[in-house]
Amino acid sequence: MKTLKRIYLGLILLFLYIPIVVLIIQSFNAGESRAKWEGFSLIWYGKLFDDPNIMNALWITVSIAVLAALFSTVLGTLAAIGIHAMRKRPQALMLTLNNIPMTMPDIVTGISLMLLFIFTQVERGYVTMLLAHITFDVPYVILSVMPKLQQMNKNSYEAALDLGATPMYALFHVILPEVMPGVITGAMLAFTLSLDDFTISYFTTSPLVQNLSTLIYSQARKGIKPTMNALSALMFVVLLVLLLLVNKRTDSQEK
Amino acid sequence: MTDFQVPVWGYWVMGAGLAAFLTLVGMYVKKNRGFKRPLFASPYVLWLALFTVIPCLLVAYFSFTDPAGNFTLDNFKNFWDSNYNARKAIDPKELESYLAMGLSLEDLGLARNAINIDTLVFSLWMAFLCTAICLLLGYPAAHIMADREFKLGPTLVILFIVPMWMNFLLRTIAMMSLLEDNGLINNVLEMMGVGRQKLLNNLAAVQLGMVYNFLPFMVFPIYNVLNKMDYKLSEAAMDLGCDKWHTFYKVTLPLSVPGVVSGITMVFMPAVTTFYISRLLGGGKVQLFGDLIEAKFLSTSLNEWNVGSALSLIMMILILASLGLLRKADPEGEGGGIV
Structure with a gap:
């Protein structure tokens, strides 16, 4: 019975991991065909860097992730500080509204933002994708900063004001240093989620401005080329490492 | 790209919303005689309104209107009945006469194809x-x-x-x-x-x-x-x-x-x-x-x-x-x- 249970668990784990492991191994295959192993090689990874489309998409992905993380961290940290100080009812309302982008399926968020851009006649492209990314990043920043605010001494801000600090001075010298670890976690999470996103980007950009995931999607619809294997494998590892790092931070902060 | 026009009221609503927001912030500052911490959230309140609340309302707006911006339930009728558009294209009296002649919907090419x-x-x-x-x-x-x-x-x-x-x-x-x-x-x-x-x-x-x-x-x-x-x-x-x-x-x-x-x-x-x-x-x-x-x-x-x-x-x-x-x-x- 015991061995049977272990075999069962093993089979399920194999099912979960085989596709990804095979994809990564195949990306190192020297041959064009996936039918046979023709030796270890990095040519597909090399080809990635020669492809102007992929390099362009890489630039878009990374620059949007950096900008979205930056803006959403500023916006989210300020928002968290404000919401934390609110009275009960407005606070509950804000937290509910803040939850909408997180509970809504990505496809609906993407489409509702797309409709906003259609309605306001903003041409979809780089800027709209950035705005969308900021929108779905901020709630996670708020969720990372909020616990740190709750741990903080309630009176230190008021004390600073009583001692003659302006609200801005108190923000930078009293509140921010205390919540910094949460802010950094939030920024990292925002950056990673932005790199990770496919669905919302897909609906808020035009086919002319593609990030890596929309590029992979449009290529994969036509069948998978070895360069796409390499790109997927690469993205896969980068995203996983980033998320593991963020999660480790959150875990150690909770303790 | 498209010939979609922003309805006139769209501008009014956006302007009125912004004005209401600024008035509220002003009233809050006046009432509390100065800056209070909840105001740090005001940029995000504006952001939420623009990029979360309004888009959700727009989904509702678009689903109850036709391309010209008139109120309609056609989108939902269309959803319940896949043949809706095809039926609409044919004059209903004509359709009835065809059906009376013993032709089925399939014969008329109005077969229910798996959509919606x-x-x-x-x-x-x-x-x-x-x-x-x-x-x-x-x-x-x-x-x-x-x-x-x-x-x-x-x-x-x-x-x-x-x-x-x-x-x-x-x-x-x-x-x-x-x-x-x-x-x-x-x-x-x-x-x-x-x-x-x-x-x-x-x-x-x-x-x-x-x-x-x-x-x-x-x-x-x-x-x-x-x-x-x-x-x-x-x-x-x-x-x-x-x-x-x-x-x-x-x-x-x-x-x-x-x-x-x-x-x-x-x-x-x-x-x-x-x-x-x-x-x-x-x-x-x-x-x-x-x-x-x-x-x-x-x-x-x-x-x-x-x-x-x-x-x-x-x-x-x-x-x-x-x-x-x-x-x-x-x-x-x-x-x-x-x-």
């Missing part, structure tokens, strides 16, 4: 199947790992958590490359002498991809609940003479319901809304509700956006309903909230 409501039903069915398979596969796995005598359990759980952080699109692509005509499975089949099979672009492939993507979301919450459960309860049941099966059926299973419910919602919701899994593994031959919405919005004709909005609204209501159900069954979020 049929797609929703099909999509719900696929999501239901996926949830059922995940539950059947996942519950035993969670149960085995939560067993106190199984020392490796807590370590193995991490192996189930990691896939939840992996990008769905990339995992789907990995599955696609495994099932391809010259993918690994087909190579193995050929070596075994079975010969190559068509594994991609069918229903089974889509279902497999969905289970593959969402299975960890079933295992983790159930494990969480089973792991936190007081093991003394089942021991007591055993001491009192319950056999293994009855202990499970009478004690463990009822106590694990919150985990099962959150697992079900966490699998069912993404399974209903997915579009790229069916697109990549079904090769366009399998259309789910998500694909339908995607198709409506990729189309250049404006009316399709209105229909697409109506479909999105229906999806939103569906999701909210299942979330409400989850809250009811698992109010403390015992199933373990994961981002």
Whole structure:
């Protein structure tokens, strides 16, 4: 019975991991065909860097992730500080509204933002994708900063004001240093989620401005080329490492 | 790109909203004689209004209007009845006379093709199947790992958590490359002498991809609940003479319901809304509700956006309903909230 249970668990784990492991191994295959192993090689990874489309998409992905993380961290940290100080009812309302982008399926968020851009006649492209990314990043920043605010001494801000600090001075010298670890976690999470996103980007950009995931999607619809294997494998590892790092931070902060 | 015009009231609403917001902030400052901390949230209040609240309202606006901006219920009628447009094109009297002549709708080329409501039903069915398979596969796995005598359990759980952080699109692509005509499975089949099979672009492939993507979301919450459960309860049941099966059926299973419910919602919701899994593994031959919405919005004709909005609204209501159900069954979020 015991061995049977272990075999069962093993089979399920194999099912979960085989596709990804095979994809990564195949990306190192020297041959064009996936039918046979023709030796270890990095040519597909090399080809990635020669492809102007992929390099362009890489630039878009990374620059949007950096900008979205930056803006959403500023916006989210300020928002968290404000919401934390609110009275009960407005606070509950804000937290509910803040939850909408997180509970809504990505496809609906993407489409509702797309409709906003259609309605306001903003041409979809780089800027709209950035705005969308900021929108779905901020709630996670708020969720990372909020616990740190709750741990903080309630009176230190008021004390600073009583001692003659302006609200801005108190923000930078009293509140921010205390919540910094949460802010950094939030920024990292925002950056990673932005790199990770496919669905919302897909609906808020035009086919002319593609990030890596929309590029992979449009290529994969036509069948998978070895360069796409390499790109997927690469993205896969980068995203996983980033998320593991963020999660480790959150875990150690909770303790 | 399109000939969509912003209705005049659109500008008025936007202007009035901004003015109202500024007045509120001003009143707040005046009332409190100066700057108070809640004001730090004001940029985000504006942001939420513009990028979360208004877009949601726009989905509702587009689903109840036609391309010219007039109120209509046609988008929903269109959803309930796939032949609606075709019928509308033919004069109803003419249609009646054709029907009186004994011609069926099929003869007139108005056969109900599987769109809209049929797609929703099909999509719900696929999501239901996926949830059922995940539950059947996942519950035993969670149960085995939560067993106190199984020392490796807590370590193995991490192996189930990691896939939840992996990008769905990339995992789907990995599955696609495994099932391809010259993918690994087909190579193995050929070596075994079975010969190559068509594994991609069918229903089974889509279902497999969905289970593959969402299975960890079933295992983790159930494990969480089973792991936190007081093991003394089942021991007591055993001491009192319950056999293994009855202990499970009478004690463990009822106590694990919150985990099962959150697992079900966490699998069912993404399974209903997915579009790229069916697109990549079904090769366009399998259309789910998500694909339908995607198709409506990729189309250049404006009316399709209105229909697409109506479909999105229906999806939103569906999701909210299942979330409400989850809250009811698992109010403390015992199933373990994961981002």
